[in-house]
Amino acid sequence: MTANLPDRAHGQRLLREMLRIRRFEDACVELYSAAKIRGFLHLYIGEEAVAVGVSQALQADDAVVSTYRDHGHALTRGISAAAIMAEMFGKVEGCSRGRGGSMHLFDVERHFYGGNAIVAAGLPVAVGLALADHLQHRPLVTTCFFGEGAVAEGEFHESMNLAALWRLPVLFCCENNLYAMGTALARSEAETNLAVKAASYEMPAWSVDGMDVLAVESAARGAVEAIRAGGGPHFLELRTYRFRAHSMYDPERYRDKSEVETWKLRDPITTFTETLQGAGLLEANGLEAMEHEIAAELSAAIEAAEAGTLEPVDQLTRFVHSDPTQPSEFVS
Amino acid sequence: MTANLPDRAHGQRLLREMLRIRRFEDACVELYSAAKIRGFLHLYIGEEAVAVGVSQALQADDAVVSTYRDHGHALTRGISAAAIMAEMFGKVEGCSRGRGGSMHLFDVERHFYGGNAIVAAGLPVAVGLALADHLQHRPLVTTCFFGEGAVAEGEFHESMNLAALWRLPVLFCCENNLYAMGTALARSEAETNLAVKAASYEMPAWSVDGMDVLAVESAARGAVEAIRAGGGPHFLELRTYRFRAHSMYDPERYRDKSEVETWKLRDPITTFTETLQGAGLLEANGLEAMEHEIAAELSAAIEAAEAGTLEPVDQLTRFVHSDPTQPSEFVS
Amino acid sequence: MRSAESSTAELSTAESSKAEGRTITYREAMREAMHDALTRDERVFLMGEDVGRYGGCFAVSMGLLEEFGPERIRDTPLSESAFVGAGIGAALGGMRPIVEIMTVNFSLLALDQIMNNAATLQHMSGGQCHVPLVIRMTTGAGRQLAAQHSHSLEGWYAHIPGIKVLTPATVTDARWMLWTALEDPDPVLIFEHGALYNEKGLLPDGIESVDIDKAAVRRVGGDVSIVTYGGSLGKAMQAAEELASEGVDAEVIDLRTLRPLDTATILASVTKTHRMVIVDEGWRSGSISAEISARVVEEAFYDLAAPVARVCTAEVPIPYARHMEEAALPQVPGIVAAARAVMAAPD
Amino acid sequence: MRSAESSTAELSTAESSKAEGRTITYREAMREAMHDALTRDERVFLMGEDVGRYGGCFAVSMGLLEEFGPERIRDTPLSESAFVGAGIGAALGGMRPIVEIMTVNFSLLALDQIMNNAATLQHMSGGQCHVPLVIRMTTGAGRQLAAQHSHSLEGWYAHIPGIKVLTPATVTDARWMLWTALEDPDPVLIFEHGALYNEKGLLPDGIESVDIDKAAVRRVGGDVSIVTYGGSLGKAMQAAEELASEGVDAEVIDLRTLRPLDTATILASVTKTHRMVIVDEGWRSGSISAEISARVVEEAFYDLAAPVARVCTAEVPIPYARHMEEAALPQVPGIVAAARAVMAAPD
Numbered sequence A, B: 001m002t003a004n005l006p007d008r009a010h011g012q013r014l015l016r017e018m019l020r021i022r023r024f025e026d027a028c029v030e031l032y033s034a035a036k037i038r039g040f041l042h043l044y045i046g047e048e049a050v051a052v053g054v055s056q057a058l059q060a061d062d063a064v065v066s067t068y069r070d071h072g073h074a075l076t077r078g079i080s081a082a083a084i085m086a087e088m089f090g091k092v093e094g095c096s097r098g099r100g101g102s103m104h105l106f107d108v109e110r111h112f113y114g115g116n117a118i119v120a121a122g123l124p125v126a127v128g129l130a131l132a133d134h135l136q137h138r139p140l141v142t143t144c145f146f147g148e149g150a151v152a153e154g155e156f157h158e159s160m161n162l163a164a165l166w167r168l169p170v171l172f173c174c175e176n177n178l179y180a181m182g183t184a185l186a187r188s189e190a191e192t193n194l195a196v197k198a199a200s201y202e203m204p205a206w207s208v209d210g211m212d213v214l215a216v217e218s219a220a221r222g223a224v225e226a227i228r229a230g231g232g233p234h235f236l237e238l239r240t241y242r243f244r245a246h247s248m249y250d251p252e253r254y255r256d257k258s259e260v261e262t263w264k265l266r267d268p269i270t271t272f273t274e275t276l277q278g279a280g281l282l283e284a285n286g287l288e289a290m291e292h293e294i295a296a297e298l299s300a301a302i303e304a305a306e307a308g309t310l311e312p313v314d315q316l317t318r319f320v321h322s323d324p325t326q327p328s329e330f331v332s
Numbered sequence C, D: 001m002r003s004a005e006s007s008t009a010e011l012s013t014a015e016s017s018k019a020e021g022r023t024i025t026y027r028e029a030m031r032e033a034m035h036d037a038l039t040r041d042e043r044v045f046l047m048g049e050d051v052g053r054y055g056g057c058f059a060v061s062m063g064l065l066e067e068f069g070p071e072r073i074r075d076t077p078l079s080e081s082a083f084v085g086a087g088i089g090a091a092l093g094g095m096r097p098i099v100e101i102m103t104v105n106f107s108l109l110a111l112d113q114i115m116n117n118a119a120t121l122q123h124m125s126g127g128q129c130h131v132p133l134v135i136r137m138t139t140g141a142g143r144q145l146a147a148q149h150s151h152s153l154e155g156w157y158a159h160i161p162g163i164k165v166l167t168p169a170t171v172t173d174a175r176w177m178l179w180t181a182l183e184d185p186d187p188v189l190i191f192e193h194g195a196l197y198n199e200k201g202l203l204p205d206g207i208e209s210v211d212i213d214k215a216a217v218r219r220v221g222g223d224v225s226i227v228t229y230g231g232s233l234g235k236a237m238q239a240a241e242e243l244a245s246e247g248v249d250a251e252v253i254d255l256r257t258l259r260p261l262d263t264a265t266i267l268a269s270v271t272k273t274h275r276m277v278i279v280d281e282g283w284r285s286g287s288i289s290a291e292i293s294a295r296v297v298e299e300a301f302y303d304l305a306a307p308v309a310r311v312c313t314a315e316v317p318i319p320y321a322r323h324m325e326e327a328a329l330p331q332v333p334g335i336v337a338a339a340r341a342v343m344a345a346p347d
């Protein structure tokens, strides 16, 4: 069951954000086929409720650390579709100047500390960001997204313990989509109840229906409030599912089509559209209007990316060390 | 309370083994001061009941993996005092030919796979030894000793999970002596109940009074039986205390003398001597007789170590790769 | 049954032109090698992330689970340190594990096990422990995978005493090095360049083993020695062809094994050509190219007609954008230019 | 207030003979450096295993907890990867962390964070992220700590673009490099050789900062350049004295920083002496000595009168036994012999 219904504006905003991610990802599929986007591409389709729900609980100056599956997080944190698209086109206008690509979206002004493509490697960094807030007495919360596959990594264990031991303001958001590439959770964890695992660090931990944006929002709000009030780190297991392959190269031999189809019945966008419409919070053509706006935004983004600039090759060795001739680059 | 009393012979054997470790370590202190032993030296004084108790449950062909604090484990697994002493003297007669020193005692014939001096790094190796037994259908149990400090390491987490997931025959023996160098458990772990931690891997886990050799023996026997019967890995937290400094360089600023004195009241050797004598299982002069025998053994060991051979320097690059001219070295 | 005498220039180059055989991909060659090893020796098993149900991140182990079952084709959790360490333990316990680390980029998480245990156990046990472990991993850049997924660290690993480092560059080596590695009583790391998996090559009939301690002369030439390995071999060969059209006859050496380095083959070539260009996808500073240069200077200083030249990866984390990535990596024109430069030096 | 112009041979050697100052140990110098940094900048904090209550594994941070309190002197659990990563995050968040990894041997557990995050974040964010993090660790052998506790990996770390690698060899550098490192907007690794902590040296009055990008000529000489760093500087100086007694006037260069390498100072010396011996406690193959040799050949080939010689650690895990360990490491007689050999080469 979902939490209490939102008001109309908020409900529509949630739906819109999820739909925007979905359509963004749909566009990526096409652009990958057209070889406009290259490298590894990991889609968020099916998991939209997680990023959208969690981000409702965050302030603009709260930090976020993400993974290679970062488009959804980046979009909900306010990085423009155009900047992300340009990034994947390898253009200077990209949010990482084309240096990072799909897996490494960054926007430090928005406190978005990147897609990290080493599984679990973002967790220690998130702990450190929270430590900086703690030491500087800033009442901020750092959110760290990671997949359930990361739970097996040593860095998960070390980071959970450190955050709990030092009571740092971190929200650990485990996106449990049941698979790490082709490895089902039960083949990866002796204890598959991830909230129980998290609780063994003396950390409050809840399992949440990650296909229900309202449930996610409400859990995240609860956790973030508690953290901001000095309650130390919290852990959310967000039970979700990816509808597409792990990345663009995945033959999906490890799961049945029927399993995917069953999960699609719980598509967070479809079900939430129904919820809103059922409650009279969205007009019959409300979705269509959103689709139009989003399509316009995305085609503008793609056009801009296409028209973007390739960085001159003689700039190759920039950004290895901070440039002393550009001191403004580094706000000390 | 201790478990049921042992028979006379067994009881005396336990006491003798503990005393032998104690006197061995006492000798090491002197030899270190005399600069006969060099490098890092970590003593087992106070913790003798753990090694002696656990080893009662093991067969000769069960594998053991230890840490830098490995004298006690090595002695109870049958490596001679002479071979260990010679090792610390840097002589060829040492159990690792003088290449390893105090922290790296090895005896592969006795399935003793070493003192490992990287905290927690022995755990994955123990899991692998157990995996080899599992794959080769050998009904053996691999025991892995490590300190409570190791629990914070990522390798602990990964190894516990892997062993539990694959139900491998590993006995994890966590020697909780309350400190990792100068760091008290509570400054290292958010959850200080280590058995609870272990249980979060779906692994049977018990806390045991590590100052009581009978309690340790009985817990170890229970665990090893269960493992050998196919029950998968088990975890024992052995609550103990080191009476001496972490190593020879430790000013011990992190704990009160009074704390040490309180723990010394529970000295596993004194208390067990009293238990045996109280039950009429040890003569009044029984301990003295043991002391004599042990002193003789140790002085012979020291003499032999002193008289041992220094490896010729031209052998320096041996044992980096297996020597093809000595194929017997590697039983394939 | 014949063994590829890859150390002899004449033989190995002749081989590829004359020999009968099958054309297969590098991926298929690796898969055959694993299939073969699993069939030949029941102590061999494969473990790593997604080697089973997924079929391997790069489809190298596709089908092996179905044939050999889950006890021998073991999907692991994401726990690089533990499963590499478990491979070490299993090797100590009498098995012959093949541990796959999905890519070299994740191997950093297992470096403690590799350097402090695998490479060291034999020595610190005074010769008692042997770790007949093979670790395979994909390496290299060139596929726009950006900074965290594009490392070429095989030369860096070659710094570690106690391990061997193999870099199969050809279908033949991909097919046969694994078995030789498994027969080795000591730990062997095999680095497979990701750009090679789809490459096709002739797998000659009749070869049923290769050595893993000799470099191979892939092209005989008298003017300049181009020394390379792994994913850069193709570029070096192309550069040699281009140079040939300019009248420069380059010899191309495929190191095959980075540790131990086959210095003899390198020296034999440079004492003939007096000029050397090293092509290495590693970052320049502290790359294996530096070691080769230093050894050549130590051993053949007076034979050198020109400074040893290096064509390496620029000292930047690899950028995503295609044109930037290309600029960062060794490319054919750079190799040709370097060869021309050393040719221009006075004799 | 003066800054040590360590790049200028005359100045730096003059300094130590003429200057007034205090004689302190390397350990005290490091402690003062931390004390100073903690006092000067409240964004600075120290974290690592046993840096607080224990006073530091090598007693370097003794007393700091008492003075600066547990928020700024943070004992960590045994979790190298997490606390190094947390240092990176804290640096991103505006702090100036000093992370102590007890010894280089344990840093392997944190290598993923160092290479894939600290060194890479700036680049893959297109210049947005800066990681003003200092990581200190003890390095080196010589104290019979055996194979797992005796690594010298500072030269190996110097392979990684995006970090700086410092190796203070003198009391002055121990005292002042830290602050310069903390002022650097990018990650800096400081390697402190364990054998140096008890060494005493003159800390000259008046110097209140040092650069971290220039090598220092520690002894001016005209016959042969001995290039070294860190724990080997003392041995090189001793060798130079011995050589002097034989009439060979050696110049001794202390690299100070291994990444970026100050090639200019090295080249200036070798173009004067025409002969070079590199002394490096790293394992020989793939050590920083190889890179130095390669660069000298690239840039000063025609100035060399003899092949560049290297005196490095033997390629073995370090054995425990004292005589074996001594045999494995660079020692004065080996340096002297190498210098004699390059002197013997025809001019």
Ligand SMILES: Cc1ncc(C[n+]2csc(CCOP(=O)(O)OP(=O)(O)O)c2C)c(N)n1
Pocket (backbone or CB within 6 Å): A069, A117, A118, A119, A120, A146, A147, A148, A149, A150, A151, A175, A177, A179, A180, A181, A246, C049, C078, C080, C102, C106, C109
């Ligand atoms: C340390 C590490 N090991 C392996 C990989 C390769 N890899 C990339 S994504 C992935 C699966 C991760 O699964 P999960 O954490 O569940 O996240 P999801 O992809 O399902 O969102 C793997 C194995 C990696 N990037 N990093």
Ligand SMILES: Cc1ncc(C[n+]2csc(CCOP(=O)(O)OP(=O)(O)O)c2C)c(N)n1
Pocket (backbone or CB within 6 Å): B069, B117, B118, B119, B120, B146, B147, B148, B149, B150, B151, B175, B177, B179, B180, B181, B246, D049, D078, D080, D102, D106, D109
């Ligand atoms: C990975 C690693 N980090 C740090 C050290 C240094 N060190 C050696 S022993 C030790 C304390 C370990 O404590 P614990 O595991 O409780 O074992 P104990 O010494 O108490 O038996 C430390 C920090 C090490 N050897 N390995």
Ligand SMILES: [Mg+2]
Pocket (backbone or CB within 6 Å): A147, A148, A149, A175, A176, A177, A178, A179, A180, A181
């Ligand atoms: Mg997942």
Ligand SMILES: [Mg+2]
Pocket (backbone or CB within 6 Å): B147, B148, B149, B175, B176, B177, B178, B179, B180, B181
């Ligand atoms: Mg302890």
